[in-house]
Every structure is written in structure tokens, then in C-alpha cells.
Amino acid sequence: MGKIFKTTDGAATWTAIYTPSVKLQSLALTDTLVYAGGWGYPHKSSIYRSVDGGLNWERVYTTTKSWNSVFALAIHPAITSTVYAAGMESANSDPDGVVYRSTDGGANWTRAFTVTGGAFFGALAVNPFTPTILLAGGGSRTGGFIYRSEDGGLRWTKVYTTPPGYYVSSLAFHPLTPTLAYAASSWPGMPSALYRSQDGGRTWSGILTDMAGPFALEPPNTIYVAQAWGKIRKSTDGGDTWTEVSDSPGGAQLLTIDLALVPHVLYLGLFARGIYISTDGGENWSDANNGLELLLIPSVIAVDPKRPSYLYTAGGHPGGFRSTDGGIHWQQLQDVPYLYAFAIHPLTTDVIYAGGDCDRCATIYRSADSGVHWTGLYTSPVIAQGGSQRIAALAIDPLTPTTIYAAGVDWIPGASPEGVILRSTEGGEIGTWTKVYTVTAEWKGFDILAINPLTTSILYAGAQDCSGGYPCIGALYRTTDGGQNWAAVLTSTNLFRSLVVDHWRPNIVYVADERYRVYKSTDGGDSWVIIRHSPQQPGDPPSGHLLAIDPRVPAYLYLAGMGWVGRSSDGGGTWEDLGTGLPRSLNPTALALDSSTVTQTLYLGANGVWSYSQPWPGTILYLPLAVKNCVSQREGDLCPSER
Template sequence: MKLLKSAIIASTVMILLSIVTKDITAQQWVTDMQDTSLTLAQKQASFNAYWDNREYEKGKGFKQFKRKEYFQQNRIGENGKLDLPQNRITDYRRIQKEISTAKSIGVAGQWVQLGPFGPSNGIGSGRINCVDFHPTNSNKIIIGAPSGGIWRSDNGGTSWTTNTDDLASIGISDIKYAPSDASIIYVATGDIDGDDTYSIGILKSTDGGNTWNTTGLSYNYQQKRKAYRLLVHPTNPDIVYASTSLGFYKSTDGGITWTRKKLGTYKDIEFKPGDPNTIYIASSTRVIVSTNGGDSFTNKLSISGSRRVEIAVTPNDPNYVYALSGNNTDGGFNGIYQSTDAGSNFTLKASSPNLLGWSKNGSDAGGQAWYDLALTVSPTNKNKLFVGGVNMWTSNNGGSSWNIAGYWIAGQGVPYTHADIHMIRYNTHNSSEIWACTDGGVSKSTDNGSNWNEKNNQLAIAQMYRMGGSKTIANKILTGWQDNGSNLMTSNWNFVLGGDGMECIISHSSSNTMYGSLYYGNIRRSYDGGNNWSEISNSIPETGAWVTPYIMDDNNANILIAGYDNVWKTVNKGNNWTKISSWSGGKLNTIAATGNNTSTIWTANNYSLYKTTDGGTNWTTISGNLGSGQVNSIAINKANPNKVWVCKSGFYDGQKVYQTIDGGATWTNISGSLPNYPVNTIVNAPNTANGLYVGTDMGVYYYDTNLGDWVPFMKDLPNVIVSELELFETGDKIRAATYGRGLWESVTYPFATNINNSTNNKLNKVKIYPNPAKDIIYIELNQNINTAIKLTIINSIGSIIDEITILNNDVNSINTSKYPKGIYFFKLISDTHYSINKVIIQ
């Protein structure tokens, strides 16, 4: 680990030296952020070199970097770089095959979605990257979310459904129907703008989106490649083009094989209307044209100081081509270019006002062109354009002058559109209907952009960071979302707090008292169920992590503990705070506590794990063999605070979960068979045999000492990052906040209680031997009952693999050679008695 830190420090020094030799006004940090060859420390150094002497401004990319930084901190490897697993598809298919056989209610989980099914009242649903339209049915529309999968509407966007929760990657960059065959759809996986998920290449459906298969252009996660945009030939569905981070590709056999036609990174591609042999492709600084179906290319436009280029064409005049450029200096508007001769020549039409900033009149500077940049042209008016950045702008004269068409704040005399626009498309069936894909979902205009309405009903794609549920009211949960604030679930969902929502708490003494937060530890309090809020953290002179941890005392609702650079405590619900630690070394990212007045507190930052048993008077730095990666989450056994579990970040195989039973003096690695994905959250189930649930980048798993290992606990749960888990003990439920598919709930593990506990109705006179067994196992019953007894054999993930009638007062032999090796539960049940016994078959 010391060698790793030394290497990272050395690399950081080198990049800082290189940065100071460059023009400090240039957004080198954006280039470095997207460079997969750099360490996270190098990216942070580049970002800090640019921002250290600048004040934070909205719409300039600051938050997008911090969001990406938070994501990557949990997913770096020994070399300090983003390190993704090679076998994501194989791993997921193996686990899903196991779970799909589960017939019982339980061990595999029984997840159902709690919502929101569409937007909360007053806010969007979550981010959408792309939209496309069925070639013959105007009511059929398909969209793609960066971490929520593919969604289809059969009623013009009135409602949406999905069937892609089981894809190996539910991030979607682009999606295209084959114009000549609506049963064929191609999908570019991943996240074109935000890196919230990673690409597995191009997928294809041949049944209108009911099922999906990989194509010859497939990636494993470890390659860190990206697929951006797609084009499908208008009359031949087997000819398809893809722009990627490794070049421009073409397939002529429906995606079976692909040929790279041009090396480079190209984010946007378009056909010349009516001539699919003419293709326009855009790099970060150029527009390049092919007139022979991609066999050769000619550079037609080079744009000085450009960061990213988007292209648009119109069937109203196929010779018209527009190119929108965001600049390399600050991500703001660099210019709009027009060609009237099919790309042979381009003319700069405008470079002001700033179409890509936050200002309603375009008077500000900068933007985030690398994150949100969109362009479209009317299919019936070659001079009617729309540009999307933070806001939406329109031109009626070919780009010479511009007017605001959609503003990110409602009630400002301009139609509202959610901030950050990733795609704008005209419906191919209606020249007055325009769709915008934003960080809030999809918006639709039916009057050529004069008015906009969000169309997010049933669109369940919330990217949740955290949640906090009532301890007594089952349907009262506060959740924090990326891009869409904090939202409260009661009988419906309501937007209650703005900004990017983070950690949440509902008081256990009064469910109308609740706490929400924004990034960096801006904690707010409400006494009236979320109607009114006041900031309570402004007296703390430190800033917290992107997702700042804070918790409430189990017994005293007046006490809160929060982690910034140090640990802070309030005994009056946040009116005043006291610092109860004194150290440096990074922002605290997790915290847990128990005992009277939270006497025992554990917390961690990127480098260290700390503990106090006297409420913060004295702290101990916990050492020991805790593997690599940062501590993501801590669980303390409430009955025995010396028993603690921590889970770890990163792709460090076999280094996922550690247990101490002596307050941190020694540690045991209990990672067992957990797959090699970051473990983001851990909870201990009370009154169980050390029952643990963990949420990972690939689902939920359960462990207890009866099992001795982890079992998948994710039946019907989408293949989505699980950000946080929380138990609702009153109802024996567990909840999962996911980053891309909202809030979910399952019954708890049915065998979580100690299976050896006896009850009045238990079959006590049972002998099962040998245990472990190999080829045969014997069951002896000497019970004073007269009814038949049924043996149900259940494997560790809930599959009923056999059912046998057992004779009482006899020795019953069971052939176990036909069962795979593993852990089983033998459930013996009669009309009046039962017994559950753990059996190991070797």
C-alpha cells in the first residue's frame, strides 16, 4: 500500500508540474478527467489546479467532476486508476441463472419497487440520454437512461415501461430503430456524458425490444471503452455505424462483424438526408465527411479551441449541415457553423450569446459542453434550430441570432425545461413535435418549441445516493437523488428539498422531524414533514465529502453525529455543534454509532479508520489487516458493540468485508465468495446469527454464521448499483436505494433467525447424520405425532430442489449424491410441527 501511495504521489507531482506550464485558463482538467490512463490523484490535481483560485459557479462542470470523483473513489485499483472487472457479463449471468431457479419466497429475496413510478411532484424522474421513434407507429417511442436501462412507450410518451433490468449493463448512450424494419433496434451501452455506467458495446434486438443480444462489437468492463452514437441505414437494417472512443465502426451483416473505418474518438454522427453514403462524423475539433459509406473521409471543418462538436441535418434541405461547438477553455459556447453545400464549406454564424451557460440572457461565461451539448434542426424549416446545454435556445435564421426557449428555473417568463440537455430530436412523424432528453427525464413540445411539458409518468430511473426511513411508519421514507433533490415517499412521492440530494434521516421520535442534505455537508432540518427547511450546518467551519455522512442517536433524537474533516456532535437537533475529534487526513465518508448518547462511534476517511468508546473524548486509530480500498460503510452490533463489520471499495478480489469481535483489536476477512465488485453498504440484522446484508455494484448479498458464506439476495432486483441498504425492523423488510432504478424493498432472509432455537411446535427429536454428508444422509424421527411429515430440501438461494415424505419412528435414508455440493436447509413439517436444519453436502 505504501508503494501505491508513493507512486500516486509521484505521478501527482509530475502532472502538477505539467499543468503549471500550460495555459491555466484552459480546461485541461476536463481532458484529464476523461483520460482512463491517469490515476484518480492525477485527475484531482488537474482539477484543483484550475479551480483553486476560482469561485464555484453553476453550469461550469464543477459538480459533474465531483460526482465523477465520488464514483471513481470507490472503484480504483492498486494502481490508483479506475479499475473495472473483466467478467461483468459472465458474473451477472451466472448469478441470475442461480436465482432464476429459486421457487420459494425467500432466500434469494423478493424485491418489489417502492417507486417513484415517474416524477415526484415538483421535480424530474432522473437522467435520460437518448430518444428514438418507431418508423411506422407514431405512438411508439423508445428512450435510454444512463443507469436505468431502456424504456418504451406505446402511447406517445404518456407512460413508460422497461424490460431491461437484467441486461449486463443498464446504461444506455444511444438507441436506434432500423428505419426499414421496426423489429430491429440497436443500442450503444454505457453513458455518453456522465460515466455513471460503463459500456459492454453494441446490443441488438430483432423482436422490437422484447429481448436483447450482444453483437460483434462487445467490450468487457476492464477495457473502459465507450460507445457513443449509432446510425442505421434507411433501407438496409444490416448496415449500421457506431461512433466510439476507439474510432468509427461499420457493420454490413447486422452487427455480427464490425470494421473500424477511422481511428479516433467521435461523439456524433449523421447521414446526409436521402443519401446514406454521405456520412458526417464529429471529433472534438473537426467535422469529417465520407461520401462512400465510410470507406474514406475528408476533413471539412476544423474548429479552433473546440472541446466537443455536435452535428445536425434536415430533410428540408439535405445540403444544409450545422455544427455546434463548445469551447476548450471553459466549456462555454464556441460557435455555430453552417454549411449549405453538404459539408464542403462552413460559415461561422454566431459565437454569442453564451448558449451553454446558466444565464437566461446568455451573458455569463463558460458551460459544460463536455457533459451537455445538443443540436437539432426542423425537418420542415432549414433555418429553425434548437441548441441544448444547461438551458435551451432557438434560432429562426440559420443560427445568426438566438432566443431562450427553455430555462432551468420555472416561473421566469420562459418555458421550463429541466437543466442539462443531452439530446434534442424532432419526432419523425410530426414536424411540430420535439423531444428533449435532460437530467430530469424527457420533455415534449407539440408546438415547435413554444411550450414544453415533462413526459415522465412511470419512468422509474431515480439515481439515489441515500435514504432515511421512519422507524414506525412503513410508507414514509426520505431519499436523496442526483440532479433531482430530496424526495419524500408517503402515500405518494413529493419533492421536498432542492439541489442534489444526499443523506437523509427521519426522526424516530417524531416522523415530521426530518433531515436532508446537499453535497459537501449542507444539512437541513424540517419540523413539518418537509414543507419548510432551515440550514443547521452553517456553523460548522469544515466542508464534508460529496456525500457527507451523519446519523441520529438510537435513543435520543436530539443527538446527531456528522462527519466532515472531523466528527461533529449536536445535542439539540443541530442548533449548535461541537467538534469531538481532532485530526486531518481527508473527508470522512462513513460513520456509525451505538450506546448511550452515542458513546461508541466509528468513522473512516480515505486512509484511516477511527473509534471512540467515550463519546469522542478519546479516539483510537484502528489498524490491522483490512485489505485494500477505503472503508465504505460500517455496521455495529447493537447488543455487542465490540462486534463490528466494515465493507470495502474497489476491485480487490477477496477483500470485501471484515469482522472484528474484540472492538477492532483483531480482524477476520469474511469476504468468502462475494464477487469482485465494490461493496457500498452493509447492515447488521438484529436478533439473527450475525446476519449481514451488503449492497454492491452488482446486487445484494446475505451472510450469517449458519450459512458461513454469502448468498445472492437479489431476486427481481435490477442489475443496478445499490447505494444504501436500510432495515425496517417493524415489518421484517429491507430497503435498497439504487443509483438508477429508484427505491426497492424485500422481505428479509427467512432463515435469518437462529435455526437451532426451539419452540413449542418444533420437531425436537430429529437426528440428521452424517452432517456434512456426501452420498447419503439419514433422518431419524421419534416424535409423538400421528400426521405425515414432509421433507422440503431448499438450497442456499431459495430453490426447492426436492420434496420427500418422511416416516416417523423410523430411519429414513436420502440419496444426496444427486445434489450439487453446498449448503442446504432441510425443512421438516407436519400439520402441527416443524423443524429447519442446516445440512452441508460435500
């Protein structure tokens, strides 16, 4: 659910003024006229308007497609009844990039321009001196792009193409020099670059590569750039030369400047950290979050198998959080950076491993006291070369817990990113980690790990694989010898998002991709069938990209997607809806199940942590997870290891 906040005292305090039922991600305003854009559905608007400075709001655009998303808005500087919106929409699983146009203050909208085939628009700019000249930027699987219109958005021409992964996320004309324009590729998690045009957007050239991000223009010739996870940089000659001003206080996603104040004030929007301001040209930053609500977007939720009231979650920059009362209260973990993964020791659950993202510190950590204190275990060699590493998945061998696997991506200056799998056979101790497999990646690398619970030399790993060139593919790899050798067992044009293994019959494996297709293998990954398809049009059965499985009753499978959670009691054959009460626009990012008690609790990560509890199904035989010394529950039954 989105929320709009307003400040009238230079960001000293914020007040929530509107709460639509969809996620918001764009704003445009002039005087008291404000537009807001976000996710939309046939019954949920994606564009909202206020004509009184945010006191009252009305819905002004609702898509006729399956869904749409508005990433950018722009108002005509002289004729404010003309407004533009840009984003993507879909009638099936493959979205189109679209620019919308209204000439009557948002009462009616037309699709002014569309790019088909897995595309989106993420940025808009209107020339302040010649408002019929517009720029729109975005990307597709083949790379980023910039389009230009000279007639107010009626006709468009592609004027620039970036390499794959460099999606255009921001555009701006210089406020005093109408022939000067800038663009940035700084989509979260993707490669970054800054571009400049000196002829009104007709031609472009790169002026800053792999150190760029959101930017702000300060006339006459100063530009500020906030690298997504690095430095604040400044140029006083229009982008020809650059100096480092300071470290970014977090994951920069937005940078703007107030030129009406003296001195000028820079505002920096950070991923999950809110707003920071600087009054000295970016040298020093202070938070300005009084009144803002900063929600965690979890990438992982881990449940202590012996103490189910102990929960751990993380979502990047905020680091990690721990709850000891089943999620009622949370405490932030100390001395750990941007975290994305947890793994809990199966026998000694006080011991927890965490994986994160850093360009100056360790990326794998261990706690021996349930997350109170942490020790860095592994720092990637690429950090000494000026690069960085993200560990996005961790897995512990349940039979030999001294064997630990970690998976992620290395960003190496001057080279393609590299997906990596690491292994330690000595409990993760410093100096015991070795790199066992790599693939050429674009930005994501490896982010799925799962171990066969009975034959633990068999592992699965999901990755973004660019070894065959662009566009990259989603690839699922398997090793049968504890990580020494790997082979792809499933590929897709889309990235895989989650994988679970049946604990009783580990030859049964499920995997889901980002386009909501769910695959099942009954032979350990040798062959696959699709058991849940992507919805193609309104009325199709819902699906999802996040899987969870009940280790005690593995026929019970859970699946989460946009605004929906489903449960199957027959291994994915049929599904029932558990999503009642979830906002339709809720986009889940993590899913976990606690089945250690007589009550099953499902945890969903999406703008915080949600929970759903139910009694154990009465017809199900509750069995422990013991693998060794198993005792059959009934005469003739087989232990899980014998099935």
C-alpha cells in the same frame, strides 16, 4: 430491468414496446432501424436491434468479458449496415473503454478501439457529410478525452484531453457545417463544460465552463444547453455569447431537438422525472410523461426503529417518499427538494432529519410529524456566493440525540469542490450548525457517516479526497473527540460506498468500496484486512459495495452488489446467497435492514425498493438494543456495553 418506450404523437403519449432483462442507456435509429444498448454479461446481450420500428427485437451482441456497458450508439448515415457502439467492458475489476464496430447490420462485431486502465467511452458522433470521420469521447481517472478517426473507426488519434472529472458525455457534428463540432462534459454529478471544434474535430477549445450540460443544435447558429441542476442557456452565434432562457425543470441528462416540426420542439430528459418539452425555445417547459414509468433510484432507505411499517426513501430530484404500510403504498414528501439522506430520531421517531441538494434553498430539513411537514434548518453560505451544496449523509448520536452530524459537498464558483462535515449540538436548530472538517474533493465529497453506538465521540466518515492532487482517492476518516479532530484510517484508489459498526463490539467495523472489496477492522479502524475481494473473472464468488448489519445480532452481515445479495452469519467469514430472483443487471444503490420484529426484512434500493423477509434464525438469542440498564440474559453473560 430496462424498457423501451415509443411515441407516435410528439410525446403526448408513450407506449412500452420492449422489455429486455438488462438496464438500457442508449438508442440510435434511422427510419425503422433501431438499436438499443445497455449493460451486458456473458449470458445477457448488451445490444439489441429492431428493423421494424420496434415491433420485434433481437439480441445482436453479447460480451465475452465479465461484463460490458454500452453508453452510445451511432448508425452510418448512408450505409446503415455499418453501426458503432461505445462504452466499457471488464474482464476484472478495472474496466477498459471500448468502441465496437459492425459492418453487417449488427450480426458481427469487432473491437475497433480500446483504451485501457479504468476508462470508458460515453459519446459517439459520425460526420454527416464525410461518414468515415468519427468522434468518440469519454474519460478515465486522469480526465476526459476525445478521439478522432478518419477511416471509419479502424485507427484513432487522441485530439483533446480535459481536466480530471470533466468526462466527455456527448458529441455532435453540426448538421449543415461539417467542420463544426461540439462536445460536452456533463456526466451526472461531475463538473460540466462545453467545447467547440471548427476544424472537424482536430482541435478543441472550451466555450462554456461550469454552466454547461447536454446540448442541442438548431441551424444555422443556435445552441441550447441545459445545465444539470441549473439554467437553460441559449447562444445564437455558435457559442460565442450566451443568455439565460429559463430554469431547468430538473436534473438534465439529455437534450435534443426536432427540426422537422414548426416551431422546432426541444425535448429534455430529466433524472427520475422523465421527458419535458418546449415549443418556444426553452422559455417554458411541460412534462410529457403520459405512459412512461418513472422509477426511483434510491440513495437511502430508512426504517423507523419503533414503527417498522414506516419507511422513508429518497433518490435525488423526486425528493423523498414515505410508506406507512411496510412499502405497499408510498406518498411523496412535500416541500423538500432533491433528497439523498434521512436520519430518524432514536427516541422520538416522529422526528426525522433529511439532507438534500440545492442551489437556492436549505439542504438540511427536519420534520416533527413523521414527514408530513418540513422545516429548513441549514442553508450553506456558498449558496449566497452562487454555489450549491449536497448533504449525502446524516447521523444522530444515539445517546445524546441533540447532537447531529451532516456530511456532503460544497460546490463553490471558481474553486475546487469541498467535502464538508457539519455538526449541531442543539438538535439541528437554525443557526447551530458548524463546519467541523473539510477536504478538497472533485464532485462527491463526504457521503458516509457512522457513529460508534457505545462511545459516541467516535465517528467514521467516508469521502472522495483530492487533497493530494489527481487522481483522487477514497478515504475513511475517524474522529475520537466528537468531530473536533479527524484522521484518515484507510485509503483506497476507489471510493468507499458503505460502512457499518458492530453494535455489541463496536471495535469491529466493516467498510466496502465501489470495486466490491470489503474490509474489516477489529480494533476500531487502526488496522484493516480484506474479507471479500472483487470478482476477477466468471465463476469467482460474488461481492458487493453496500453493507447492512443486524444491530441485535451483529454477526449477521449483509452485502449487496450487481444482481446479488449475500448474508454472513459469522462476521464475513462465509456467505450464503440471498439473491435468487433478482435480475442479474440490477445495480443496487441502497440497503437497509429491519430487525425490530420476529421477522427480519431486508430492503434493497435498485430501480425502486425491493424487500426480502425471513424468520429470525432459530439458534439466535434475540436481545434488545438497550445500552443503559442492561440486564444479562443468562448468568455470566455481559451486557453489550461490557463486552
